[in-house]
Amino acid sequence: MRAARRAAALGAAALLLLGACAAGQDSSGAPAEALTLTVVAAASLTDVFEPIADGFEGDHPGVTVEMSFAASSTVVQQVNQGAGADVLALAGEGSLEPLADEHRHGEVTLFATNQLEIAVPVDNPGGVSGLDDLSDPGLTVVACAEQVPCGSAAAELFAQEGLTPQIASYEPDVRATLTKVELGEVDAGLVYRTDVAAAPDRVAGVPIPAERNVVNRYPALAVSDQELAQDFVDHLVSEAAQTILTDAGFGAAPAAS
Amino acid sequence: MAPSSSWSLRVAAGIGLTFILLPLAALLLRVDWPDLGTHLAAPVVGQSLRLSAVTTSATMVLVWLLGTPLAWQLARSDHRLTAWARALVTVPLVLPPVVGGVALLMAWGRRGVLGGPLEAWFGITVPFTTVAVVMAELFVALPFYVVAVEGSMRGLDRRYDQVAATLGAGPLRTFFTVVVPMVLPGIAAGSALAWARALGEFGATITFAGSFPGRTQTAPLGVYAALEQDPQAAIALSVVMLAVSVVVLGVLRTRWLR
Numbered sequence: 001m002r003a004a005r006r007a008a009a010l011g012a013a014a015l016l017l018l019g020a021c022a023a024g025q026d027s028s029g030a031p032a033e034a035l036t037l038t039v040v041a042a043a044s045l046t047d048v049f050e051p052i053a054d055g056f057e058g059d060h061p062g063v064t065v066e067m068s069f070a071a072s073s074t075v076v077q078q079v080n081q082g083a084g085a086d087v088l089a090l091a092g093e094g095s096l097e098p099l100a101d102e103h104r105h106g107e108v109t110l111f112a113t114n115q116l117e118i119a120v121p122v123d124n125p126g127g128v129s130g131l132d133d134l135s136d137p138g139l140t141v142v143a144c145a146e147q148v149p150c151g152s153a154a155a156e157l158f159a160q161e162g163l164t165p166q167i168a169s170y171e172p173d174v175r176a177t178l179t180k181v182e183l184g185e186v187d188a189g190l191v192y193r194t195d196v197a198a199a200p201d202r203v204a205g206v207p208i209p210a211e212r213n214v215v216n217r218y219p220a221l222a223v224s225d226q227e228l229a230q231d232f233v234d235h236l237v238s239e240a241a242q243t244i245l246t247d248a249g250f251g252a253a254p255a256a257s
Numbered sequence: 258m259a260p261s262s263s264w265s266l267r268v269a270a271g272i273g274l275t276f277i278l279l280p281l282a283a284l285l286l287r288v289d290w291p292d293l294g295t296h297l298a299a300p301v302v303g304q305s306l307r308l309s310a311v312t313t314s315a316t317m318v319l320v321w322l323l324g325t326p327l328a329w330q331l332a333r334s335d336h337r338l339t340a341w342a343r344a345l346v347t348v349p350l351v352l353p354p355v356v357g358g359v360a361l362l363m364a365w366g367r368r369g370v371l372g373g374p375l376e377a378w379f380g381i382t383v384p385f386t387t388v389a390v391v392m393a394e395l396f397v398a399l400p401f402y403v404v405a406v407e408g409s410m411r412g413l414d415r416r417y418d419q420v421a422a423t424l425g426a427g428p429l430r431t432f433f434t435v436v437v438p439m440v441l442p443g444i445a446a447g448s449a450l451a452w453a454r455a456l457g458e459f460g461a462t463i464t465f466a467g468s469f470p471g472r473t474q475t476a477p478l479g480v481y482a483a484l485e486q487d488p489q490a491a492i493a494l495s496v497v498m499l500a501v502s503v504v505v506l507g508v509l510r511t512r513w514l515r
Contacts, residue, residue, distance in 0.1 A: 071485075073485035073486075074485065076485075077484070077485055098485075140382070140385065142385075142467065145468065145482055146486070147482070147485045147486045167469065168384075168385035168467060168469065169385050169466075169467025169468055169469050169473065170467075170468050170469060170470075170474075170482070171467065171468065172463065172468070172481070172482075180467070183362060183366060183368065184366075184367055184368040185362065185366050185367050185368070185384050185385075186385075
């Protein structure tokens, strides 16, 4: 029976510990009506969503915005699997398709656009000067996997321009692609214009002319019935947020489709 | 009731066992059995399984060739640095695999300590190749093998080496004809662990070797890539990996690991 008592004591201790953790989480916001809004977003939004969320928190005292970034396809699956997110923001409209209807709690708002750019290491070892250089078989080129928006955009671009680059690796998200370029492991990587702008001294950009480029439109929507979720989506098209987005190199919110 | 067992211990044991078995059972429940053949025919399945078979086989050959002598040196050397070497060999066991991948890039990448000269002088680049996959697998799997084999080699009575030596056998002959046959169960156990670790390797591979179908996209990377595009193919691939793992471990267990 001694063992049983000890097990019970252990169980009680574990419960206490869990309780303490839960309490710790609640006490992060100061006022009694502290609220946490969970935003899951595409990897390419990593740098801009921090200041945008700061602005939202400033407008809504007591609200804490928690954010998590991954490939668009990954965050959609997270929401479908019940990740408990309130807002979903993606890098392409196509990625929204797998989202289950039960998680659609509002209208889809298109809040930004983005275009591809060729990122090269600062010293540009492959001497890449334009889109057509990517077909050079001597170059090591990486792109995103096709299930993520930057990958489908890259595939579309290659098909549209009749390019057949030797892809060394299909990376799981755009930031992984950018990292391979930053580390100098590849001669070129296809990322968004905004990713190059976010890493000015770590990579150099080789622009793709607008008439040959592919445009991605970024959708966001509320994925819980939390009222603030829709507020956050609306905040994305506010003047303050739009300024942050365009400063970072995104295109302004397109007219509703 | 056995005197060493009480209900509380058995309940805890039962919870532990259920925790391990439940997700595996859930995986089997989610399989689309009638159309399993169609899902297994998806290109990602065959391609990544073939690559995993090739790379883990190459890894195991290297594990045996390098790991067995390393384990023997660690087991028998009296040098004061041996204890340090023994501890350092186990570092990849506790290192997050993705950190291992970054470390491999720093060593063998195009700007790496060794990879830089390798490219400048010989034009050889390691990352994003099948060789890089094998290196990532070797990095994470070798310690498992060395730890297991070194354990059984240390348990070996030194008098066996001495008798072999008095009978005129050189150190190399003693190693192959006396030591290795006597630690075969340890080698089998270490091999099973190392192989399983190599087969499951994900973090170091995607960091160091990237993900390209047929070249560096092994079965775990295939599962990851397919999960968002063709979930049923990902589940089918997972089931194959589960079945292969169970069969191999089962065979090893009945033959050597009793």
